[in-house]
Amino acid sequence: MASTLSRRQLFANAGKTAITASVASVALSEFLAACGTSSATAETGTVTFWHTYDVQGIENQTLLSKVIPAFNKKYPKITIKAQQIPYQSMLQKVTASIAGGNGPDVFRSDIIWMPQLAKIGALMKLDDVVAQRGSEFYAGPLATCAYQGHYYGLPLDTNTKVVIYNKTLFSRAGISAPPKTTDDFKAAAQKIAALGGNVFGYAEGGLDAWNILPWIWTFGGAVTDDAYKTATGYINGPQSVAAIQFLLDMLGAKQLSPSLLGGSSLGTADALGQNLAGMIIDGPWVPPELQKQYGSAQYDFAAMPAGPGGSINVVGGEDIAILANTQNKAAAMTWLTYMTSDEAQRLMGATGQVPTLKAASSDPSYPAYFSYYNSQLATSKPRPVTPNYTQIDTALTDAFTKALQKKTSVQAALDEAASAINALL
């Protein structure tokens, strides 16, 4: 109720006077953007935007040649300085810039960094914005912007992973349909591995939570309880153990590629494109890469195979947030609002960035394979949303490495993970 009132007041004021107070102009620009009006506003200035969009691919190109020009048509007085930062160094660069006070105004953050950055007070609270616009977004991605009851950003794009299978190898191995259950998956991997050579049934690129948690959830396991209070009985419960045992068995039988353990320079998508892997489980950015590099590769999509816990994969994606020390709150807010608008969401959606805005969920420009990702998203789960996530991730990777390199038993490795994670909750 209060928010409607203030909006109306602001709208009345808008015609009379140029707005200088930052809070007011923030709300105004949001209102104008929501209406889709193209009337010029009083906002000026430069907004520095740091992102990790693929610098050589279509993502960065679309941002620079379509999204920013479209924004400037509406807001000609705001200059967007978009800077691509490699994913590996983004968190470090942002942190250093917070300490030095010379960072970006707006920042596209991996969803797993949000609680950590919110905890140190680096991000501007956006509770008002979420109160007004929260219902426009899917609940899962929106939840990744929250930390201790406050919101620090808006969901920008979301993703999950599905099975991408090599049709050439499937027909060579005599498999007629993509796997529906974990048993089907193992059987298909076995048949493809039997083709011999360096061909593997399933290729996975590492032992991070991102790679392994989908199997744990699919087998009915979890990292912690829902309230993130304890890991005991979850990460070391019988379902989680069964999931790791499943991977260990497949690895031992050479159905699963040793690229799982790292040390391979051939990416899993490359292995699929070169007919060296029957199945990979990966995100919506892979099909455009395959198209570009291996134009003749024959592949199709399937949902994560179902196990005792269902067909569950992991939620990935990015949020967009404003740094708390920005000098240009109003313009920054305008840019954030535009990036989460229907227009920008559709433009970026065409590049494989799955929109988080409900209204932009379908568009003829979106790739056809989006449907697989959209239906998988309905059951996908987030990784633990806590400020100590990066340390939890290390504990999980250590445990998975120990178990799959057979340093200890699966149970012992996961018991160790449970006690390490408990100390971080």
Place this chain on the structure above:
Amino acid sequence: MRVSLATNTTSPQSQQRRWWLSVRRYLPIYLLIFPGMALFLVWTMFPLIYAFVMSFFQWNPNPVATSPFSGLANYTRALHDPIFYQALRNTFLYTIITVVGQMAAGLGVAVLLNTKMVGRSVFRIFFYLPVVCSWVVVSIIFSYIFSTGGLVDYIFGTVLHLISPQQNWLGDTALALPTLMLLGIWKGIGWNMVIFLAGLQGIPTEINEAARVDGASRWQIFTRITLPLLRPTISFASVILTIGAFGTFIPMFILTKGGPLHSTETLLTYAYTNAFSSFDFGYGAALTYLFAAFIFVLALIQIRVTRARTQY
């Protein structure tokens, strides 16, 4: 004599004058030192002191937020952290093996190239080439050479059948650190070669000739004459290399990120991960100070051990 007399009898006034004269005399020198000193103070001294202060806090990188003082907690935490000890062990192992390996290989190459053989400058260039290449570049090249089924696997596995053709060099806890050591040694041979060549050329040829006349074998000349006379060179190289090896960060960071299972974790990768990935800046700073203390003690020992004077 006159000078000392003058000092004894100077009045405060003339003392002041003398001070001013000496300042004026040395002023150009101070001015010339100043830019370098200023850069050093701002970019080296200040961060060093800042990190030291940081190590006593639960440091929040956000300057607006408060950072609670935690006393020695970060230091005591390190002493109870098993990964700290593993990183320490890895660092020591890496240092000992790469320093000895580089010096032995560099000295060997230097002795071989200290003759008047044909094409020695070509060999010197080849051996020196890795030194001038960036760590990042050689690390990335190594990641291809040592990838599973990569060049090393192909030559030693597929062609020569000495190993399995599918080795997980950088992903196996037993192989990852030795692979990185190999990289460290290979990259350092050229630098050692140059230093030892200089050392070898500083040995007076008369001594070698005299030994040969006395009937000493090549091996005897090497162990009894060359090595003892290279003592200052060995001492210098070992101190510099030890400090360098302790600070190795780039190959680990690029190739293994300290993994698998912390088997290539060094003090610096662990400090970095704690600071920039876990946002535990105080702990990261404390780790680097413990690390600095180790190097300091080690360098003192090394200098003392190798300080004995060379006598001809």
